[in-house]
Amino acid sequence: EAQVTQNPRYLITVTGKKLTVTCSQNMNHEYMSWYRQDPGLGLRQIYYSMNVEVTDKGDVPEGYKVSRKEKRNFPLILESPSPNQTSLYFCASRLGLVDTQYFGPGTRLTVL
Amino acid sequence: QKEVEQDPGPLSVPEGAIVSLNCTYSNSAFQYFMWYRQYSRKGPELLMYTYSSGNKEDGRFTAQVDKSSKYISLFIRDSQPSDSATYLCAMSASGTASKLTFGTGTRLQVTL
Numbered sequence: 001e002a003q004v005t006q007n008p009r010y011l012i013t014v015t016g017k018k019l020t021v022t023c024s025q026n027m028n029h030e031y032m033s034w035y036r037q038d039p040g041l042g043l044r045q046i047y048y049s050m051n052v053e054v055t056d057k058g059d060v061p062e063g064y065k066v067s068r069k070e071k072r073n074f075p076l077i078l079e080s081p082s083p084n085q086t087s088l089y090f091c092a093s094r095l096g097l098v099d100t101q102y103f104g105p106g107t108r109l110t111v112l
Numbered sequence: 113q114k115e116v117e118q119d120p121g122p123l124s125v126p127e128g129a130i131v132s133l134n135c136t137y138s139n140s141a142f143q144y145f146m147w148y149r150q151y152s153r154k155g156p157e158l159l160m161y162t163y164s165s166g167n168k169e170d171g172r173f174t175a176q177v178d179k180s181s182k183y184i185s186l187f188i189r190d191s192q193p194s195d196s197a198t199y200l201c202a203m204s205a206s207g208t209a210s211k212l213t214f215g216t217g218t219r220l221q222v223t224l
Contacts, residue, residue: 033212040120042216043156043200058211090155101212103155
């Protein structure tokens, strides 16, 4: 089954404790992205990747890092999480520039 | 001012009604226009995709783009309770199609 998986689905952590949210897709897609979704602000792109070792900033990259060492994986790293990073995070992938984008199930992160 | 504006709703309609959802945008470089549907506690899923101006129909759904007015619409005919969800518009500029800008979403409730 074609899918995008994210782990963990739920996470409560404390300020400053480094964390990683994993994202993996099994569709051999080149393009992958991370979004955060907040009430009243909608979905905002954090980072995206056009291929292995090629990443670029989206609209809200501050406080986040990504890496794309393998085509299937695109982890999101929060080196020093802060409460304003409490949000619902989605990973997404697609084959090409204008193909259907598949979203993962979301990771609800709370930073205390 | 946000690049993409979307009425958050909620919009409540009776079953069978025609629903009109809209977004306006300010970036004249946007060329790719998409509509996503997001059910509660799920990731968004692509409904319709349109390049540049014009109409596109898929079953009960019709997407319209008016670039001269910077206005896009999604029409749902014969609405069903299963259409109850949040609808997000998204768009990107030619050449930077990996960077998507989303509207905040309109919550739709179709009642029996």
